[in-house]
Amino acid sequence: MSPARRRSPLHPAYWAPLVVLLVVLGVLWQVGADRMPYLLPPLGDVWSALKADPGYFVHNSWVTLREAIAGLLIGFVAAFLLAILVSEVTLARRAVMPIAVVLNVTPLVAIAPALVVAFGFGPAPKLILTALICFFPILINASVGLRSVPAPVLQVFRSVHASRWEVLRHLRIPGALPYVFAALQIVFPLSVIGAVVAELSAAGSAAGLGTVIQIASSMNRPATVWAAIFVLALMGSLLLLLVTVVERRVLRWHGSR
Amino acid sequence: MTGAAIHLDGVGRVHEDTTRVVALNGIDLTVPAGRFVSVIGPSGCGKSTMLRIVAGLEEPDTGAVTVCGTTPRQAAEEKRLGLVPQQPALLPWLTVLGNATLPAKVNRRHNREPLPDMRALLRRAGLGDAMHQRPAQLSGGMRQRVAIVRAFGLQPDVLLLDEPFSALDEFTREAQQEQLLELWGERGATVLFVTHSILEAVRLSDTVIVMAPRPGRIVDVVDIDLPRPRTQELIRSPEFHAYELSLRDRLRDAFEQNKHDEAAS
Numbered sequence: 001m002s003p004a005r006r007r008s009p010l011h012p013a014y015w016a017p018l019v020v021l022l023v024v025l026g027v028l029w030q031v032g033a034d035r036m037p038y039l040l041p042p043l044g045d046v047w048s049a050l051k052a053d054p055g056y057f058v059h060n061s062w063v064t065l066r067e068a069i070a071g072l073l074i075g076f077v078a079a080f081l082l083a084i085l086v087s088e089v090t091l092a093r094r095a096v097m098p099i100a101v102v103l104n105v106t107p108l109v110a111i112a113p114a115l116v117v118a119f120g121f122g123p124a125p126k127l128i129l130t131a132l133i134c135f136f137p138i139l140i141n142a143s144v145g146l147r148s149v150p151a152p153v154l155q156v157f158r159s160v161h162a163s164r165w166e167v168l169r170h171l172r173i174p175g176a177l178p179y180v181f182a183a184l185q186i187v188f189p190l191s192v193i194g195a196v197v198a199e200l201s202a203a204g205s206a207a208g209l210g211t212v213i214q215i216a217s218s219m220n221r222p223a224t225v226w227a228a229i230f231v232l233a234l235m236g237s238l239l240l241l242l243v244t245v246v247e248r249r250v251l252r253w254h255g256s257r
Numbered sequence: 258m259t260g261a262a263i264h265l266d267g268v269g270r271v272h273e274d275t276t277r278v279v280a281l282n283g284i285d286l287t288v289p290a291g292r293f294v295s296v297i298g299p300s301g302c303g304k305s306t307m308l309r310i311v312a313g314l315e316e317p318d319t320g321a322v323t324v325c326g327t328t329p330r331q332a333a334e335e336k337r338l339g340l341v342p343q344q345p346a347l348l349p350w351l352t353v354l355g356n357a358t359l360p361a362k363v364n365r366r367h368n369r370e371p372l373p374d375m376r377a378l379l380r381r382a383g384l385g386d387a388m389h390q391r392p393a394q395l396s397g398g399m400r401q402r403v404a405i406v407r408a409f410g411l412q413p414d415v416l417l418l419d420e421p422f423s424a425l426d427e428f429t430r431e432a433q434q435e436q437l438l439e440l441w442g443e444r445g446a447t448v449l450f451v452t453h454s455i456l457e458a459v460r461l462s463d464t465v466i467v468m469a470p471r472p473g474r475i476v477d478v479v480d481i482d483l484p485r486p487r488t489q490e491l492i493r494s495p496e497f498h499a500y501e502l503s504l505r506d507r508l509r510d511a512f513e514q515n516k517h518d519e520a521a522s
Binding site for chain 2: 150152153155156157158159160161162163166170171174175177253254
């Protein structure tokens, strides 16, 4: 390993490139905002919008975050259970997987308006859309992971007459965890997207950052729109950080982390 | 323990996958209880297939197999078999101790009480310091030792080993053989040991089965009348060498004959 890679995150060589790029982007942003006021609001205005009513953003972030996490949980449980079924029963695999693939290539954001029509402006369409968006990556990764147990290990288990459940519990599920965490890395940020898209489609929603964006843009307040976008970016990053930290703890044994 | 621990009667097996290879043809074999029997032969002679059939992992197409007076599947269900595959087949998320005790956690109904003290057994195998480490932190030899301890921990009547030391270097391999013999001497079991090393077969076994390929068949059964423990002096003795040489000749015969057959067909 080269010495540069061993430096601590506090060393300038580590953070300086990022800081420089951020400063450059910030300057470009300000120049752009100056020349074309309708394209971008000045960063100062965005900051003021945030500072003027932080409670407003906290409240709406909380609504969106709750929708995202709840939808993710629903999608996760459904996808993981289905992955177990699909990896254990060939017939189920043949029936389900083609549908799952079609579901995956369908642009799910396009069904958001239909969900709003069907389920109204409450939390239901947000949870459904988020769950659907999270569903496929978890299903695919988990079902691959559940079937990734090496043949010799299975033979040892068969030689002591382990039941299907015992194989699942001791081999398949723990062995699938690295695959599941890889899916979670994808799906946590996706869950925020799902919640926001559903909010954007349900114009009458009471709260949520998507609603904030919708209302603010209809009232021509770009600073608020961008403040909400920055909060969303922060939320997605924190969720990703959370998964990464949990993964490090759970998968200490796993070499490729 | 008396009588036959493993009995194969006219066992045949055809692998249908690609070329209809006759993996085994008319195998008759009787292994008395408590014996250490090695199976040796060139690759493709069906020795691993035979092991898998005895382990109940594969069904023979013809003939009958009994293990401990019952079918292999029944023997597996009663936890009378200990299997050590070619790769150690350890679970990377469990510690050495966790891996070694895992078989006792499945099919509990048939655990053979009292369960052995796995910590003591691991210490006995020189794995005392590694007990709480994960497989990735161990050397290849240590990993394979864990797999062997795991199998002995079942207190099996029949121990089945499929080239367990083939991936190890010469020195590690010798140490592993020694430890296997020590554990076997203390715990006892009927052993079926698949190998492609003549030295290993002579050193470990009471009986060596020589197999030849196409079709997979037994061409010779050689009893090794050497005292135990098989010390370093014994390994260097002329008697030991004589066994090695005669096995080498038999294996070459099997091989040559095979080449003739191929040329003829």
